[in-house]
Structure formats: structure tokens, C-alpha cells
Amino acid sequence: MENIQKLRTVNVTRYILPLREGGSLPALADADDGFKYVLKFRGAGQREKALISEFLGGEIARRLGLKVPELVFANLDPAFGRSEGDEEIQDLLKGSQGLNLALHFLSGAINYDALAMQIDPLLASKIVWLDMLITNVDRTFRNTNMLLWKRELWLIDHGAAFLFHHSWNNWEKNAKGPFPIIKNHVLLPQASQLEEANELFKGLLNDDFFEALVAEIPEEWLLAGGDSEDVSAIRKVYAGFLSQRLSYSDQFTKEAQDAR
Structure with a gap:
């Protein structure tokens, strides 16, 4: 089997704000590696299947030499988001504990x-x-x-x-x-x-x-x-x-x- 570059895994440290484009309600978030990411939640929309599509589509595009922001696996701690005041977002965070997917945030794009x-x-x-x-x-x-x-x-x-x-x-x-x-x-x-x-x-x-x-x-x-x-x-x-x-x-x- 061919060796491919494996995705890094980061831990989400701060939920910054929701990105209300489309139905999946991704968010801008900080991670413990010091970078900002667009976080895709396993508890949203088409759930894990959307993350699988995101992963496969993004990494195939990268293989073909097309520009794609770095993808990382993103851990969401069970305690994360308990202080979130928006009920919809709090439910999303609760339903997304564990491993999610995130894209490196392209600031100014x-x-x-x-x-x-x-x-x-x-x-x-x-x-x-x-x-x-x-x-x-x-x-x-x-x-x-x-x-x-x-x-x-x-x-x-x-x-x-x-x-x-x-x-x-x-x-x-x-x-x-x-x-x-x-x-x-x-x-x-x-x-x-x-x-x-x-x-x-x-x-x-x-x-x-x-x-x-x-x-x-x-x-x-x-x-x-x-x-x-x-x-x-x-x-x-x-x-x-x-x-x-x-x-x-x-x-x-x-x-x-x-x-x-």
C-alpha cells in the first residue's frame, strides 16, 4: 500500500464564532498548535458522512496538485462549549464531542x-x-x-x-x-x-x-x-x-x- 502523508491531530481550545454559510454551521476556532481553523462538526447536517467527503475530496484534490487548506483531525473535549449561550450551537458542540475535521483558516481570503x-x-x-x-x-x-x-x-x-x-x-x-x-x-x-x-x-x-x-x-x-x-x-x-x-x-x- 502506498505511503501517504497523514493528517495532524489538534485539540480545539476556543470556539470563536459560527460561520453561518450553508446548513452545516461550521465555526472559526483556535487549536492548541496556535493556529485558527474552520471547524467542521460531526454533529451537523450530514454528520460523519460530510466529514468523510470533506477528507477524501480535499486530499484527492491535494494529490492532484490543486490548492486546498491543510486538513487536520480536531478533537473536541466533552467540556467544550458548556458556557456557550446559543442553544443551537451548544447542542451542536455536545453532539460533536470526539474527533472532528478542520481546515486551516486562510486569513484575508x-x-x-x-x-x-x-x-x-x-x-x-x-x-x-x-x-x-x-x-x-x-x-x-x-x-x-x-x-x-x-x-x-x-x-x-x-x-x-x-x-x-x-x-x-x-x-x-x-x-x-x-x-x-x-x-x-x-x-x-x-x-x-x-x-x-x-x-x-x-x-x-x-x-x-x-x-x-x-x-x-x-x-x-x-x-x-x-x-x-x-x-x-x-x-x-x-x-x-x-x-x-x-x-x-x-x-x-x-x-x-x-x-x-
Whole structure:
């Protein structure tokens, strides 16, 4: 199995403020390594499955050379947030004790504006290709989930990817199935080099990488969904989905081209 860089683990020390964008209610928080993070809670929205999607999507993007803030596992102590006055937030903190996921906070970053910012066609094509691979529904004009920081484009929020794991039984069909939602992708109009992106990226991903990456998903997250009590079987499904999806990349590349 391929060796991959493992995520660091930090302890959350201070809840600063909620980031009320989207339905998952992430928060800006301090950790014991001295850095600020955007904290994604296991007790929010799609719960642990959103964290699994965030982890897999972010680390695959990084493997492909795309800019993603550092991801870390973030421990939330049971005593954390007891003094929080907002009842909704206090409930969220109580339901998120244990291991969560966080992204390094990019101070001063601004949201990508498709109407005001043109980007390189190959970069646009690479991001569309990534989102086809991981079936990410959430990179639209309404919510681009991209930041401009230090004159570079950074990808965030992959929690809405991997649609198959919400209806576990059809994962093989989904791996080699169409993804019509791609027509709503904010970068699709600029993605004129999809074939080049496909050729570049097919050589950067393989089964060994997928298996090593999936092996790093915390066991407690995998069991929380109730899909199976066999952790190794769940890991095999995620790795199998990615492997089959990659083998289908010529077809999904053409699908994205047709959607343009």
C-alpha cells in the first residue's frame, strides 16, 4: 500500500464564532498548535458522512496538485462549549464531542466571484474533472466553495461530494453513472481543456493511493453511519467506488464536455 502523508491531530481550545454559510454551521476556532481553523462538526447536517467527503475530496484534490487548506483531525473535549449561550450551537458542540475535521483558516481570503474573476482554462478544467470524479454537487454560481488567497485559487468544502454513500446499495451503479448536475458547475464555461486535465490526472491516481487514503478515515466516522459493522468492508466500498470512477474518467470527461 502506498505511503501517504497523514493528517495532524489538534485539540480545539476556543470556539470563536459560527460561520453561518450553508446548513452545516461550521465555526472559526483556535487549536492548541496556535493556529485558527474552520471547524467542521460531526454533529451537523450530514454528520460523519460530510466529514468523510470533506477528507477524501480535499486530499484527492491535494494529490492532484490543486490548492486546498491543510486538513487536520480536531478533537473536541466533552467540556467544550458548556458556557456557550446559543442553544443551537451548544447542542451542536455536545453532539460533536470526539474527533472532528478542520481546515486551516486562510486569513484575508475572499470568495471567488465568477463574474469578476477569470481563471486559467486548464485550472478550471482540472477542478471540473475533480468534481466529476468525486461527484461534488456544491461548486455552483450560488456557492462557489472557492477562495482567492495570495492570488491563488483555493478549494474548500467538499462535504457534499460522494453522493453514493447516502444510498449505500447502489455504489457501483453510481461509480459508472452519469452526473448531470455538472451542468451547474461554476467553472464549466471556462473549462475548455477537459481532455488535457483527464490525461494529466489519470496518471496521478491509482488503487494503491485510494486504499491508503481510505485507510486513514477514522473508524468511528465509518461506523457512525450504520451502513455496516464491518469497517474493512466499508473501506473497500469507498476505495472501490474511487477505483471504478477513475476507470470511467474518459466517459465522465466527455459528459462534462457535452454539458458545456
